[in-house]
Amino acid sequence: MPIPIPANVKLKTKRSRAGLGLFAVEPIKRSSYVIEYVGTVVRGHAVDELANKYLFETSRFRMIDGSARSNIARYINHSCKPNCEAEIVAGRVFLRALRRIEAGEELSYDYGKEYFDMYIKPYGCRCAACAK
Numbered sequence: 001m002p003i004p005i006p007a008n009v010k011l012k013t014k015r016s017r018a019g020l021g022l023f024a025v026e027p028i029k030r031s032s033y034v035i036e037y038v039g040t041v042v043r044g045h046a047v048d049e050l051a052n053k054y055l056f057e058t059s060r061f062r063m064i065d066g067s068a069r070s071n072i073a074r075y076i077n078h079s080c081k082p083n084c085e086a087e088i089v090a091g092r093v094f095l096r097a098l099r100r101i102e103a104g105e106e107l108s109y110d111y112g113k114e115y116f117d118m119y120i121k122p123y124g125c126r127c128a129a130c131a132k
């Protein structure tokens with residue numbers, strides 16, 4: 001599969017119910033790639049020594065440390081009813097729109113059970129779906 005090229009859509013960070021979030025400034029087409037989750041590749045035992053909330057597991061012993069502020073995708077919050085999904089292609093992580101996203105909507109994806117249980121569940125999920 002070729003490496004996706006994210007659509008060049010305007011996004012901005014803004015305060016949301018769960019801290020800072022990433023928002024669409026213009027509409028995003030369904031199924032289009034929105035942004036790449038970028039960072040330093042961390043392998044093997046180094047993974048155990050690093051503990052931050054921005055580690056994205058791309059395989060059992062390989063992760064992307066997306067903690068740098070230049071990784072705009074790190075501002076995308078978790079949702080139990082997300083409008084994006086993370087897709088791993090050739091060890092890289094891309095966020096893809098699950099449906100059309102309107103201007104002004106906050107981007108979200110499901111962080112997965114492991115992350116949810118560790119970082120979200122203890123404090124209560126603050127996503128829009130759970131707030132209802």
Ligand SMILES: [Zn+2]
Nearest residue numbers: 080125127130
């Ligand atoms: Zn939720």
